[in-house]
Amino acid sequence: MPALVESETMASEDLMELKKSGNGSSADSHKKSKKTKIDSGSDSEEIKKSKKKDKKRKALSLDDQENGYSEVLEPDEKKKKKKKKKKKDEDEAKLVEEDSEEKEEDPNALSNFRISVPLREALITKGIHALFPIQAMTFDTILDGSDLVGRARTGQGKTLAFVLPILESLINGPTKVSRKTGYGRAPSVLVLLPTRELALQVFADFEVYGGAVGLTSCCLYGNSPMGQQQVQLKRGVDIVVGTPGRIKDHIERGNIDFRSLKFRVLDEVDEMLKIGFVDDVEFILGKVEDASQVQTLLFSATLPSWVKHISSKFLKPDKKTADLVGDEKMKASKNVRHIIIPCSSSARSQLIPDIIRCYSSGGRTIIFTETRGYASELAGILPGARALHGEIQQSQREITLAGFRSGKFLTLVATNVAARGLDIDNVQLIVQCEPPRDVEAYIHRSGRTGRAGNTGVAVMLYDPKKSNISKIERESGVKFEHLSAPQPADVAKAAGKEAAEAIAEISDSVIPAFKAAAEELLHTSELSPAELLAKALAKAAGYSEINSRSLLSSMENCVTLLLECGRPIFSPSFAYNVLRGFLSEEKVESIKGLTLTADGKGAVFDVSADDLDTFLAGKNAQGVSLEVVKELPRLQEKDQSRGGRFGGGFSDRRNGGRFSGGRGGRGGGGRGYGNLGRRRW
Numbered sequence: 001m002p003a004l005v006e007s008e009t010m011a012s013e014d015l016m017e018l019k020k021s022g023n024g025s026s027a028d029s030h031k032k033s034k035k036t037k038i039d040s041g042s043d044s045e046e047i048k049k050s051k052k053k054d055k056k057r058k059a060l061s062l063d064d065q066e067n068g069y070s071e072v073l074e075p076d077e078k079k080k081k082k083k084k085k086k087k088k089d090e091d092e093a094k095l096v097e098e099d100s101e102e103k104e105e106d107p108n109a110l111s112n113f114r115i116s117v118p119l120r121e122a123l124i125t126k127g128i129h130a131l132f133p134i135q136a137m138t139f140d141t142i143l144d145g146s147d148l149v150g151r152a153r154t155g156q157g158k159t160l161a162f163v164l165p166i167l168e169s170l171i172n173g174p175t176k177v178s179r180k181t182g183y184g185r186a187p188s189v190l191v192l193l194p195t196r197e198l199a200l201q202v203f204a205d206f207e208v209y210g211g212a213v214g215l216t217s218c219c220l221y222g223n224s225p226m227g228q229q230q231v232q233l234k235r236g237v238d239i240v241v242g243t244p245g246r247i248k249d250h251i252e253r254g255n256i257d258f259r260s261l262k263f264r265v266l267d268e269v270d271e272m273l274k275i276g277f278v279d280d281v282e283f284i285l286g287k288v289e290d291a292s293q294v295q296t297l298l299f300s301a302t303l304p305s306w307v308k309h310i311s312s313k314f315l316k317p318d319k320k321t322a323d324l325v326g327d328e329k330m331k332a333s334k335n336v337r338h339i340i341i342p343c344s345s346s347a348r349s350q351l352i353p354d355i356i357r358c359y360s361s362g363g364r365t366i367i368f369t370e371t372r373g374y375a376s377e378l379a380g381i382l383p384g385a386r387a388l389h390g391e392i393q394q395s396q397r398e399i400t401l402a403g404f405r406s407g408k409f410l411t412l413v414a415t416n417v418a419a420r421g422l423d424i425d426n427v428q429l430i431v432q433c434e435p436p437r438d439v440e441a442y443i444h445r446s447g448r449t450g451r452a453g454n455t456g457v458a459v460m461l462y463d464p465k466k467s468n469i470s471k472i473e474r475e476s477g478v479k480f481e482h483l484s485a486p487q488p489a490d491v492a493k494a495a496g497k498e499a500a501e502a503i504a505e506i507s508d509s510v511i512p513a514f515k516a517a518a519e520e521l522l523h524t525s526e527l528s529p530a531e532l533l534a535k536a537l538a539k540a541a542g543y544s545e546i547n548s549r550s551l552l553s554s555m556e557n558c559v560t561l562l563l564e565c566g567r568p569i570f571s572p573s574f575a576y577n578v579l580r581g582f583l584s585e586e587k588v589e590s591i592k593g594l595t596l597t598a599d600g601k602g603a604v605f606d607v608s609a610d611d612l613d614t615f616l617a618g619k620n621a622q623g624v625s626l627e628v629v630k631e632l633p634r635l636q637e638k639d640q641s642r643g644g645r646f647g648g649g650f651s652d653r654r655n656g657g658r659f660s661g662g663r664g665g666r667g668g669g670g671r672g673y674g675n676l677g678r679r680r681w
């Protein structure tokens, strides 16, 4: 779905300079693009036209094959071929021209930028007819030689924002003359990325678009054969994409020479400058002898202030900044529905399949876990899921990701190794098993859906007794939808619909074989035909019974109750004491997850469905109300338990006195080079 992006809170002075520095037409276009509609290329008319053109293009390239210039040609034939080639060139130019005309009213149309014909052709073939805002905003700046820091929300096309102007600069722009060519040439471009998967993805873009203009690339990342990479470097490449560890390794072995470097790019710059990468990054960037001859570009969807501070070390003083997020409150993707659902860790594996059924719209799902072990465990439990994390062999990681991209399986369970940058088609749902340590992780994980103008859903599970979600809410600017777990009956209804559709598709040839049994059932059962059919559908959908599920912990066969007693409930111990007034100690001990409500008037907790009657029988005690909750009320958060008005915490201790309290989130704002130790994805 196209989204309207309120433009562009670029640092104002830099923006002024940017506008001055661009060429006439595109400078104008920047002015016009204050409000820019993201055209994801999904408009059906556009697609139809582009397909028509694809056919023409194919015909043209077939002509080319027919030409077979290797044979010896008679003068007449030569003339004919020449004429044919001229016509083909004219036709090609016409195609691009047509595209330009169609789009000329769009200020971000490709034709409004200094993008050469072969590159434009390659973009159009990929369904790209206009630049996205971050691309339009930075194109001239990069092409004209400035260092730049770029920020735009996830899925807004930051990769092409550096790929396109770099390629243009190398083939037509300022770096063309001094660029090294020929066998054994040293690279002109270095792009550093935090994960191997991301390096491969960006490399793929350079292959497509660089390939279209005759530039070669290679991808250097760990746990892959060194020899092959060495050969590529020896032959000479224009663009090197890779992860810091392996690139450092090549430098130390004397395989890479940065004397001809024109561009260095740090994609996901905040991640690259955290502990665990920063030493290698500094080592690599330090290998560029004359940094004044090199353009440095930094991109990310998240730029904490400590990054801005440290990154200026690598950029020239007259660097530009293009920040499409700026001071806007909402830092995460605006195309994503951000949902939170309470769930205890033991209920996750039961709940997640239902969340997928309800929210994935039949598309792909990525589930994020905090640990590698849990990613593997969960992938083992969930039907049709595979795991992706740092302990899995690189070759297997690539197979897994390729299988997920191609639709061989639809659920990927990953650690943060998949949180950044990965661009996979039709990822409809992100599930985070618990709140991540820092807000950046939330923004990047949830940004694996809702990309390039599409929409998506991000569900985060949290344990009300342990998690502090308000910190993430505050820092990301996301207003979470507080929902409770999909109830088994709702999920079953959805499954029943699917089963009914599936039945309609079954061949009539099965009827004779099953008809006798069906008639027998109708005659012997006391149920109506519709009831019997309902049972058959349940069986087809894999249901033998439907259990209840608590709203609080999402545990099956549990029910959530709300306790109120006509006055504020200040602490869990107070709630337990009220319950002791009419229940045995054994029943009070059986309560799970008692949590105070945000309004301070009540407490919610789970009880076994079998005990429900016993609990409800006691509600007549003086002033006490106890009811089954249909919708979970807002709960007090862990933070507030520390001496807040309703203090008291969420410990399960039944006797009052010692409540856990918690010490706020685990993350805390990063300082210096960030706050995480060496990555263990």
Ligand SMILES: Nc1ncnc2c1ncn2[C@@H]1O[C@H](COP(=O)(O)OP(=O)(O)OP(=O)(O)O)[C@@H](O)[C@H]1O
Pocket: 039, 040, 041, 127, 128, 129, 130, 131, 132, 135, 152, 153, 154, 155, 156, 157, 158, 159, 160, 300, 301, 420, 421, 422, 423, 447, 448, 451, 452
């Ligand atoms: N101008 C464009 N028109 C249509 N689609 C585009 C355009 N530019 C990029 N895309 C597509 O948008 C998707 C997202 O792009 P990209 O991966 O570069 O986003 P990003 O901003 O780097 O996201 P993240 O912050 O998550 O890394 C890709 O599938 C890309 O092909």
